[in-house]
Amino acid sequence: MSLEYLKKDFERVNKKFKELKRKGEIEAIEKNLDSFENKPVTDSMDNIWAEIYHDVLDLKKSKENKE
Numbered sequence: 456m457s458l459e460y461l462k463k464d465f466e467r468v469n470k471k472f473k474e475l476k477r478k479g480e481i482e483a484i485e486k487n488l489d490s491f492e493n494k495p496v497t498d499s500m501d502n503i504w505a506e507i508y509h510d511v512l513d514l515k516k517s518k519e520n521k522e
Contacts, residue, residue: 484512
C-alpha cells in the first residue's frame with residue numbers, strides 16, 4: 456500500500472469520526488432538553504437550562520449545516 460493511499464484513508468476515517476461525534480453531541484443535547492421539557496413540575500432553573508440547551512442545539516445545528 457502506498458503512503459498516499461493510507462493518508463487519504465486516515466483522513467476519510469477521521470472525517471467520519473468527527474461527523475459521528477457531532478451527531479452524538481446533538482443527540483445528547485436533545486435528550487437533556489427533553490428531560491427538562493418533560494418534567495411534570497418545572498421551576499425557573501429548569502426553564503433557564505431548557506433555554507440554554509435550545510441555544511446550544513441551534514448553534515450546533517447551524518455549525519453542522521455550514522460544514
